[in-house]
Amino acid sequence: xxxxxxxxxxxxxxxxxxxxxxxxxxxxxxxxxxxxxxxxxxxxxxxxxxxxxxxxxxxxxxxxxxxxxxxxxxxxxxxxxxxxxxxxxxxxxxxxxxxxxxxxxxxxxxxxxxxxxxxxxxxxxxxxxxxxxxxxxxxxxxxxxxxxxxxxxxxxxxxxxxxxxxxxxxxxxxxxxxxxxxxxxxxxxxxxxxxxxxxxxxxxxxxxxxxxxxxxxxxxxxxxx
Amino acid sequence: xxxxxxxxxxxxxxxxxxxxxxxxxxxxxxxxxxxxxxxxxxxxxxxxxxxxxxxxxxxxxxxxxxxxxxxxxxxxxxxxx
Numbered sequence: 001x002x003x004x005x006x007x008x009x010x011x012x013x014x015x016x017x018x019x020x021x022x023x024x025x026x027x028x029x030x031x032x033x034x035x036x037x038x039x040x041x042x043x044x045x046x047x048x049x050x051x052x053x054x055x056x057x058x059x060x061x062x063x064x065x066x067x068x069x070x071x072x073x074x075x076x077x078x079x080x081x082x083x084x085x086x087x088x089x090x091x092x093x094x095x096x097x098x099x100x101x102x103x104x105x106x107x108x109x110x111x112x113x114x115x116x117x118x119x120x121x122x123x124x125x126x127x128x129x130x131x132x133x134x135x136x137x138x139x140x141x142x143x144x145x146x147x148x149x150x151x152x153x154x155x156x157x158x159x160x161x162x163x164x165x166x167x168x169x170x171x172x173x174x175x176x177x178x179x180x181x182x183x184x185x186x187x188x189x190x191x192x193x194x195x196x197x198x199x200x201x202x203x204x205x206x207x208x209x210x211x212x213x214x215x216x217x218x219x220x221x222x223x224x225x
Numbered sequence: 226x227x228x229x230x231x232x233x234x235x236x237x238x239x240x241x242x243x244x245x246x247x248x249x250x251x252x253x254x255x256x257x258x259x260x261x262x263x264x265x266x267x268x269x270x271x272x273x274x275x276x277x278x279x280x281x282x283x284x285x286x287x288x289x290x291x292x293x294x295x296x297x298x299x300x301x302x303x304x305x306x
Contacts, residue, residue, distance in 0.1 A: 064257035068250050097283045098259045 006165045007055045009078055011106060012090030013099050014061035017118040020148040021090050022058045025158070035074050049158045057084065063098070065105045067217035079111050080202065085165040087111040088157070093123035093130055093145070100139075107141065107173045110203040114160050114171075115143040116153070140172035185212055198225055227301040231266070231280070231294040239267040240299040247296035255293065259283040266299060 012018040022030075026045025035042045043058040059078055060071035067073050079087055089106055091099040106113050115136075123130060136143040142160045146153030163169035177183060189208035198207065210218040228243060242264050245255055259282055269279040269286060276291040289297075 063254070066253060066257070068253050095283075095285045098285060101257065101259070 004051065005053050005055070006086065006161065007057065007082075007084045008086045008088055008161055008165075009057045009059050009082075009084040010088050010090060011059045011075060011079070011102065012061060012116075013063055013092060013095075013102060016061070016090045016092040016095075016099060017148045018058065018061055018090040021088070021116055021118065021146070021154075021157075022056060024148055024151055024154045025054070025056050038070060038074065040070060040074055047158075049155075050162065052162055054158065054161065062102065064102060065109070066213070067215050073217060076109075079106065079109060083201075085112065086114055086161050088114050088116050088161065090116045090118050090148075093117045093120050094126055094128065096123075096128075096130070103139065103141075104174070104176065107139065107171075108176060108203075108209065109206050110173060112164055112171050113141045113173075114157070114164055115139065115141055116148075116157055117143050117145045118148050118153075120145045120152075121147045121150070138174070140174050142169055142171070182212065198222055228298055229301065231268070231289070231297040231299050232278070232291050234266075234268045234299050234301065236268050236270050238301055239265065240301040241265055242297060243300045244298035245296065246298075247293060251293060252296070255297070258287060260287070260297065 010018050010022055022043065022045065025047050027047070029047065030043060030045040033042045033044070034040065040060060044056065046053060046055045048054070057078065059075040062072045062075050065072055065076040078084070087106055089103050091103060103113065103115060117130070117132065132143050132145050142164060144153055144157045144160050146157065148154070160169065164171060178186065186205065186208045189211055190204045193204040193207050207218065211222070234240065242260065242262050245252060245260055245262060247255065264282055267281045269281050271278045277288045278291065278294060279286055279288045
């Protein structure tokens with residue numbers, strides 16, 4: 001499949017350099033608007049690269065994808081409902097552990113994820129050694145090291161985005177196992193969800209996890225159907 | 226074994242989180258940011274008027290209001306570093 005138009009969403013923690021990556025990708029071709037119905041800024045831009053037109057949507061910076069703040073709900077709904085071809089998670093390499101929490105949640109949603117491992121220079125100055133290949137293997141998703149502030153890694157990121165969008169590079173994701181009690185309930189719910197019409201467009205496992213978290217937004221959505 | 230709320234932990238004292246409480250939304254945000262049971266924390270410094278305080282956790286620094294620090298229980302490690 002060759003699709004010459006690709007839509008990507010930029011996700012990431014606050015202060016992970018998301019906006020810098022966005023500016024690198026889109027330059028002056030930006031458009032600022034609002035997310036429908038709410039006064040949260042929505043930035044969109046586009047670029048062309050190797051014959052592809054890539055539309056970039058900047059999601060609000062969040063630590064997590066629960067339903068506790070408007071920003072989180074917007075970011076989550078966009079990934080779930082609009083299904084961008086690729087979700088790029090901008091990760092601060094100097095603050096890996098906290099940042100990977102969001103990455104894992106995106107993988108749990110079965111997003112087509114690419115990790116932009118940003119601020120490699122800061123990580124290096126702190127003498128952190130990150131085995132990028134191993135990280136990629138463990139997460140089951142491509143990882144592109146970057147220093148967005150210097151424009152380093154942008155072409156590599158675009159190459160990876162194109163490869164993932166075109167299906168040349170697979171995102172296998174991770175099979176995250178919770179402890180036994182939780183896992184038993186997830187499996188039960190997952191089966192109920194798969195057998196019903198609820199699963200349409202959603203990952204049954206992700207819905208099961210959200211129901212166990214008592215996520216009010218998801219509970220509301222399921223009540224409606 | 227000494228367990229006390231984070232608000233009472235002195236600068237440069239270190240310990241491990243044994244409980245994270247607080248209002249639902251606040252607690253959730255703390256958990257999202259890595260303030261979880263088992264995580265090691267070190268109080269870095271306290272603002273002149275005692276609020277907020279800055280902790281180091283999971284390799285980064287985080288400033289917390291005393292109100293939030295009240296709901297986090299820390300098991301203090303023996304001996305200062």
